[in-house]
Amino acid sequence: xxxxxxxxxxxxxxxxxxxxxxxxxxxxxxxxxxxxxxxxxxxxxxxxxxxxxxxxxxxxxxxxxxxxxxxxxxxxxxxxxxxxxxxxxxxxxxxxxxxxxxxxxxxxxxxxxxxxxxxxxxxxxxxxxxxxxxxxxxxxxxxxxxxxxxxxxxxxxxxxxxxxxxxxxxxxxxxxxxxxxxxxxxxxxxxxxxxxxxxxxxxxxxxxxxxxxxxxxxxxxxxxxxxxxxxxxxxxxxxxxxxxxxxxxxxxxxxxxxxxxxxxxxxxxxxxxxxxxxxxxxxxxxxxxxxxxxxxxxxxxxxxxxxxxxxxxxxxxxxxxxxxxxxxxxxxxxxxxxxxxxxxxxxxxxxxxxxxxxxxxxxxxxxxxxxxxxxxxxxxxxxxxxxxxxxxxxxxxxxxxxxxxxxxxxxxxxxxxxxxxxxxxxxxxx
Amino acid sequence: xxxxxxxxxxxxxxxxxxxxxxxxxxxxxxxxxxxxxxxxxxxxxxxxxxxxxxxxxxxxxxxxxxxxxxxxxxxxxxxxxxxxxxxxxxxxxxxxxxxxxxxxxxxxxxxxxxxxxxxxxxxxxxxxxxxxxxxxxxxxxxxxxxxxxxxxxxxxxxxxxxxxxxxxxxxxxxxxxxxxxxxxxxxxxxxxxxxxxxxxxxxxxxxxxxxxxxxxxxxxxxxxxxxxxxxxxxxxxxxxxxxxxxxxxxxxxxxxxxxxxxxxxxxxxxxxxxxxxxxxxxxxxxxxxxxxxxxxxxxxxxxxxxxxxxxxxxxxxxxxxxxxxxxxxxxxxxxxxxxxxxxxxxxxxxxxxxxxxxxxxxxxxxxxxxxxxxxxxxxxxxxxxxxxxxxxxxxxxxxxxxxxxxxxxxxxxxxxxxxxxxxxxx
Numbered sequence: 002x003x004x005x006x007x008x009x010x011x012x013x014x015x016x017x018x019x020x021x022x023x024x025x026x027x028x029x030x031x032x033x034x035x036x037x038x039x040x041x042x043x044x045x046x047x048x049x050x051x052x053x054x055x056x057x058x059x060x061x062x063x064x065x066x067x068x069x070x071x072x073x074x075x076x077x078x079x080x081x082x083x084x085x086x087x088x089x090x091x092x093x094x095x096x097x098x099x100x101x102x103x104x105x106x107x108x109x110x111x112x113x114x115x116x117x118x119x120x121x122x123x124x125x126x127x128x129x130x131x132x133x134x135x136x137x138x139x140x141x142x143x144x145x146x147x148x149x150x151x152x153x154x155x156x157x158x159x160x161x162x163x164x165x166x167x168x169x170x171x172x173x174x175x176x177x178x179x180x181x182x183x184x185x186x187x188x189x190x191x192x193x194x195x196x197x198x199x200x201x202x203x204x205x206x207x208x209x210x211x212x213x214x215x216x217x218x219x220x221x222x223x224x225x226x227x228x229x230x231x232x233x234x235x236x237x238x239x240x241x242x243x244x245x246x247x248x249x250x251x252x253x254x255x256x257x258x259x260x261x262x263x264x265x266x267x268x269x270x271x272x273x274x275x276x277x278x279x280x281x282x283x284x285x286x287x288x289x290x291x292x293x294x295x296x297x298x299x300x301x302x303x304x305x306x307x308x309x310x311x312x313x314x315x316x317x318x319x320x321x322x323x324x325x326x327x328x329x330x331x332x333x334x335x336x337x338x339x340x341x342x343x344x345x346x347x348x349x350x351x352x353x354x355x356x357x358x359x360x361x362x363x364x365x366x367x368x369x370x371x372x373x374x375x376x377x378x379x380x381x382x383x384x385x386x387x388x389x390x391x392x393x394x395x396x397x398x399x400x401x402x403x404x405x406x407x408x409x410x411x412x413x414x415x416x417x418x419x420x421x422x423x424x425x426x427x428x429x430x431x
Numbered sequence: 432x433x434x435x436x437x438x439x440x441x442x443x444x445x446x447x448x449x450x451x452x453x454x455x456x457x458x459x460x461x462x463x464x465x466x467x468x469x470x471x472x473x474x475x476x477x478x479x480x481x482x483x484x485x486x487x488x489x490x491x492x493x494x495x496x497x498x499x500x501x502x503x504x505x506x507x508x509x510x511x512x513x514x515x516x517x518x519x520x521x522x523x524x525x526x527x528x529x530x531x532x533x534x535x536x537x538x539x540x541x542x543x544x545x546x547x548x549x550x551x552x553x554x555x556x557x558x559x560x561x562x563x564x565x566x567x568x569x570x571x572x573x574x575x576x577x578x579x580x581x582x583x584x585x586x587x588x589x590x591x592x593x594x595x596x597x598x599x600x601x602x603x604x605x606x607x608x609x610x611x612x613x614x615x616x617x618x619x620x621x622x623x624x625x626x627x628x629x630x631x632x633x634x635x636x637x638x639x640x641x642x643x644x645x646x647x648x649x650x651x652x653x654x655x656x657x658x659x660x661x662x663x664x665x666x667x668x669x670x671x672x673x674x675x676x677x678x679x680x681x682x683x684x685x686x687x688x689x690x691x692x693x694x695x696x697x698x699x700x701x702x703x704x705x706x707x708x709x710x711x712x713x714x715x716x717x718x719x720x721x722x723x724x725x726x727x728x729x730x731x732x733x734x735x736x737x738x739x740x741x742x743x744x745x746x747x748x749x750x751x752x753x754x755x756x757x758x759x760x761x762x763x764x765x766x767x768x769x770x771x772x773x774x775x776x777x778x779x780x781x782x783x784x785x786x787x788x789x790x791x792x793x794x795x796x797x798x799x800x801x802x803x804x805x806x807x808x809x810x811x812x813x814x815x816x817x818x819x820x821x822x823x824x825x826x827x828x829x830x831x832x833x834x835x836x837x838x839x840x841x842x843x844x845x846x847x848x849x850x851x852x853x854x855x856x857x
Contacts, residue, residue, distance in 0.1 A: 009530060032450065087785050087789050088781070090792040092792065110791070137732075138733065140735070142687065142735040142754065145753070146583075146735055146736075148686045149686050150582070254685060257576050294492055294495035294496040294499050303566060305566070365503070365531070366503030370454065370505070373454055373800070374800070428684065
């Protein structure tokens, strides 16, 4: 077991790679009641074409299958695992993102039992025709719920406008039509390909004894057998660096306009340190431009074009990255134009050093605050780890960010060809 | 488990909770007054105006710049409703300088800033800055309207409006759209002064802090005006027994129907039966092992979510679910059958034990976050019944099957609200 000490943050992190390839991290948090554990596979909605385990040809699977599999994994021959967790006083959950599927529990008692349950249920799939069919009704309602949600529609619409081919443009849950094609055989095929321990990471954070927990995990894994580890072969989509569509307008039954300006990033670095710096630089730049203390925020607020729903954020995953700026607005076209102009007319030369330092200070404070949250630590640590970087390198990386690194982002991304707009507007009354 | 020290200084109830768990220190300022039609909109506007400028930092931009300087201290305001009370909350969360290279006394500065925000707002001609008030009126209108676009929130709001027609509880925390325009900077300022002298005020300080230091800082920064406090304790809630079940169906151009059902529990936080009510809700619809989740979602495959929640200070239980419009009758019958089962005591020892374990877990998790901790402790302020945290655990533990059945017998169906698509449901 390796031990990493972060003096300034007063944290210690323990790591070990299991023989089957599983990466295990433990972060003891004294004083907390809650232990939070996530068991995550490096597999999400974008992985819809791959070479299945034991096969040689690329295969295209139905949209939404990673998410469907997440739902189905909870069901076993003798009932569902939620029951077992709640008997042990824990609450369990799971989520699927573009590139990850995570299973988790949080509990304040019976931690070892719950951890055993987590490891075992994720590593023992059971799918039947009957339960697969039944799940289609439930997920169908989940999809409908999002269909009626204007915030989701405008966000996803913006992603759709950016991408030509990449499956990031496909809704994580798929569609009612696409999930109709899912069968138990397909689920097994995806499971076997992506749920190999060597493609997964376990993170435990809470008031735990790291020695005991690590031993428990070793024992648990040693009991199970897996085929030899193999690198998953995923389809590499050819994606033009420019956006697909300049503007998308979605009429809905709403009273308020919603608008996102999306920036497609043509320069996402490969996994590793550079990727972390790139992400932080992008975030600092957005904060400088649109943070509540920025001149632009004040002006847009004063004009009544934005309210407290206004947000900005940069998403960086395996091979894609994009930023989003927007929220509810009284005038979607005007806000789109204003934000676009702010981006296009930006010059790094106008940024003063003290302004940059202030944004960095703010980011460091925000990072400290997020370390109060076991959920944040586990989820973000896993995301970073899959991208080949460490969450605990954030503060030093922030401190050493340069004006030039930030200027580069603007140079690469702030062009007409990279900016797409999506709006949700009230449907005309009949 | 929770070390809360309460001392009243400057007529502010100061709650200090020392802990080394967090990397930040948290300040939570709460002001409580009765929910009333005449004041609801003024009160909804007030905290947003306060967070837009102080004498020292007279614009939102200057104030936010200062927060950034304090290592990105966060400042948030919000409103909530507990029973028939309307509560303003102002929060500041600031890094503990122990984790920084630079040693600035951030907590002291944050306390001073909080005092500036609540006591020394930006003024012009002895009242709020009209430009700020106008901006915030506009933002408030947008906030009120936003509810209509989130169908889950909307259905919940409509259920309460229908159910509590004659009661203050029907008022929305963000106020009434038609009352916003009429508010003047002057009028709002007068209301502000009134709240300072009449509201019940609680300040929570959570983190790596000492009570004496906090009290000293409060004494030196918070010079409150003379106060004429209202009698403390809870505002008595109005109970209205349903004469007959009210069924409301509304149509909109949407894909998923929202079925929300309101019950009167006739039990509030003040009652001995409160823990039994929590247990009742847990077994009925509160968790993923509950009757609603299992029967509406897992067995009948009708919904992605089907759950219930309590408004403990008001004595309401609300069921919510998202279903195919054509499944209205089916879903409704299943939900009503689960309620029948609860009343008949048709639940197992295992369900009782499971629910106790999950409630216990939930409570302990809630107090792991500064925000959750304050919310748990603030129940004691809102209610006349003071429950130390440990009693939440032991009280739940003691609940028996008979207690749950007794509580179930008090639960009455009041209103069924269904938001459905343009076609279907016929």
